[in-house]
Amino acid sequence: DGMAIAFMSDRAGAFNIWVTSPSGGAATAPTSGQGIDVGPVWSPDGSQLTFSSTRNGIGNALFVMHADGTDVRELPTPGMNVGSGQWSPDGTRIAMVCNSGTAHICLINADGAGLVDVSMVSPSPRPPVDLSPTWSP
Numbered sequence: 359d360g361m362a363i364a365f366m367s368d369r370a371g372a373f374n375i376w377v378t379s380p381s382g383g384a385a386t387a388p389t390s391g392q393g394i395d396v397g398p399v400w401s402p403d404g405s406q407l408t409f410s411s412t413r414n415g416i417g418n419a420l421f422v423m424h425a426d427g428t429d430v431r432e433l434p435t436p437g438m439n440v441g442s443g444q445w446s447p448d449g450t451r452i453a454m455v456c457n458s459g460t461a462h463i464c465l466i467n468a469d470g471a472g473l474v475d476v477s478m479v480s481p482s483p484r485p486p487v488d489l490s491p492t493w494s495p
Contacts, residue, residue, distance in 0.1 A: 362425070364398035364407055375409050377425065388427025395421075397442030401449050401468070408433075408443030408452060420454050422468065433470050446493050453491035460485035 367376050370387060373394045378385035389395040393413030400407055405425055410418045414432060420443050423430040433443070433452070441455035449468060456464040456475065462485075463477040477488045 360404070362404070364400060364425075366396045366398065366409075375407065388423060388425065389430070399442045399444060400425075401445050402447060403449055406468075408445065408454075410442050420452070422452075422470075431470065433466050434473060435464065435466070441489065441491075444491050444493060447495055453493060455489055455491065460487055462486075462488045463491045 361380050362377050363380055364375060364377050366373050367385075368374075369376070370390065372391060373396055374387050374391070375389040375395050375398045376385040376387050388407070389409070389411075393411045393415075395409050395411045395413070398407045398409045406422055407425060408420060408422050411421050412418060413421070420433045420435055421430055422433060422443070435454065435456050443452040443454045445452055445468070451465050451467055453463060453465050455461050462475060464473060464475050466473045
């Protein structure tokens with residue numbers, strides 16, 4: 359049926375992204391050993407995954423890759439990303455939590471261009487913490 363399930367696991371010693379069939383069987387790991395990879399989210403067409411990783415050495419950042427683990431690329435995000443990316447229903451944009459002193463919601467095009475902060479407000483008296491973006495269908 360072409361469907362797959364992505365998940366994070368430490369079954370190989372460190373947390374990586376794994377993919378398996380809904381009918382069970384052997385899982386494969388499109389990521390391995392380059393940091394802690396967590397929070398996989400499928401693109402609407404199932405061809406790509408976003409995930410958060412420490413592989414860049416400066417905290418969690420958001421990455422996109424093809425489902426087979428090829429073409430892994432870091433999306434340019436301000437500060438430290440603290441959550442997985444959520445694909446827009448049409449697969450063109452990704453909503454995510456950005457952190458540059460406080461957590462807020464950013465959007466970026468799936469190709470890594472066009473970063474926009476959509477929830478940042480004035481920091482007085484205290485900046486809000488914005489988390490868990492999700493798209494309406």
